[in-house]
Amino acid sequence: MHFSKEDCLKFVRENDVRFIRLQFTDISGRMKNIAITDKQLANAFENGVMFDGSAVAGFTGVEASDMFLxxxxxxxxxxxxxxxxxxxxxLICDIKNHDGSQFEGDPRFILKRTLKKAEDLGYTFQVGPECEFFLFYNDDEGQPTTITHDSASYCDLAPIDQGENTRREICMILEEMGFEIEASHHETAAGQHEIDFKYTDALTAADNIMTFKMVVKSIAQRNGLHATFMPKPLPGVNGSGMHINMSLTRNGINLFKQDEIENDISETAKHFTAGLLSHIKGITAIANPLVNSYKRLKSGFEAPVHIAWSHMNRSPLLRVPAPRGEATRLELRSPDPTCNPYLTLALVLEAGLEGLKNHLPLADPINVNIYNLTSEQEKDLKLERLPSNLFLALEEMKKDPLIHSTLGEHTFNKYLAAKTLEWEAYDNSIHSWEIEKYLKTY
Structure with a gap:
């Protein structure tokens, strides 16, 4: 259902709405919020609501800190x-500077800018995310633990799946908020869950991802649990990913489908895939933004390591799931749910569009399991790897002009600076593993 300003104001007047949360996202992918009362909504639509941009990660300095939602x-x-x-x-907000100009560092604007570029070429970018998360107990003081509340595995049922009721409540809340839920189930690791919602245009999908994370955390808390989207909270088990299913359409027609050759994809899909694979190293610092993200991207835990594509094989970075015809899509398997979805989708689309523009050739698909290759097998298949830690990912990001041009000068530099500090803080820490391993021995 689409709302205009007048629709919103009328609904608020007639339905006992008293508070409005104005939500936006910082460059790290964290939702922020300013609340106003119903009496202020008309003014918010007309003149915006001021906030201190210098207090938000990656926005602006104190010398020009007045910004508007x-x-x-x-x-x-x-x-x-x-x-x-x-x-x-x-209401999710767009961000403007004090003089009324568009704030270039607004992640939502960055995605909108890329979507406009695609629209001018006649394309609509459709996205369906698959978001995984863990549910853990809190301790007696209400602080989260890494103790899970079940011992279930993939697609198990209650009573083994102790999260079934919480997951059902999350789905029902999301549906009340306009989501179309396609599936929900227990994931492979104990305490791990997945909820998939229907594909839609990329801007709505990014908004939905942010809303989804808010709902999951809020409903878990109501049930006395802690929900986390941390990519790898537990060693030795699968981490949480956010697979991105995507397609390009024109006038409602899926441009990735191939009608002539069974199980194949179109030339458009192949060029798009080639563009995405050619830039995925640089995109990784955005799609996998934490030090912890790279603990998930390891062999043996159903997360991609090698830069390759396949038809249905789940071990490469990008695959083409089984449904064909109008349901043909690409599935990018490397991003995790801590990423900023606006920035990640903007980069994925820009990379794909570059592949289309330059008619980039696509390498042959890899149709064998590549999770646990020897170095010799890797060499024979001529496979490259994703960056193995945040430092290497940031180095790849620096080298790729497409990342810079898509994010813009402001966001590129702010993001790089923030993540470099994060890596240095981690790298300068002494970890418990080192103490256990070396203190007595040496």
Whole structure:
């Protein structure tokens, strides 16, 4: 359902809405929020709501810190778990500078800019994310632990799957907020879950990912649990990914489908894939933004390591799932749910568009299991690897002009600076493994 400003104001007046949450996302992919009362909504639409941009990661300095949130009426949604008397709604916002100009570092704007480029070429970018997360117990002080509340595995049922009720409640809340839930199930690791929602245009998909994370955390908390999207909270088991299913359409027709050759994909899909694979090393610092992200991208835990593609084989970085025809899509398997979805989708699309523009050739698919290759087998197949830690990913990001041009000068430099500090803080720390391994021995 689409809302105009007038629709929002009318709904607020007629449905006992008292508070409005104005939401936006910082460059690290964390949701931020300013609340206003119903009386201020009309002014927010007209003049924006001021906030201190210098207090938000990656935005601006104190010398020009007054920034404004302008709510997007099309993102209007009731927050169902808040009181039904004096309801609370949310609106996702675009960000402007104090002089009314567009803030170049707004992640949502960066995605919109790339989508406009695709639109001018006649393309619509469709995205369906698959978001995984863990549910853990809290301790007696309410702090999260890494103790899971079940011992279930892939697609198990209650009573082994102790998270079934929480997962069902999350799905019902999401549906109340306008999501179309396609599937939900217990994932491979104990305490790990996945909920998939229907594909849509990329901007709505990015907004939905941010809303999804907010709902999962809020409903878990209501059930006395802690939900985390940390990519690898437990050693020795699978981590949490955010696979991105994607297609390009024109006038409602899927441009990735191949009608003539069974199980094949179109030349458009092949060029798009080639562009994406050629830039994936540089994209990785955005799609996998934490030190911890690279603990997930290891062989043996169903996460991709090598830069390759396949038809249905799940071990390469990118695959083409079985459905064909209008359901033909690409599935990028490396991103994790801590990424900023606006920046990640913008980069994925820009890389694919470059592949189309330059008619990049696509290497042959890899149709064998490549999770546990020897170095010799890797060499024979001429496979390259994803960066193995955040430092190497940032080095790849620096080398790729497409990352710089897509993010823009402001966000590129701010992101690089913040993540370099994060890596240095980790690299300068002494970890418990080192103490256990070396203190007595040496």
């Amino acid at each position: 302008f709510p997007d009426p099309d993102t209007f949604a009731i927050i169902p778990w808040r009181p039904q008397q004096g309801k609370v709604v949310r």
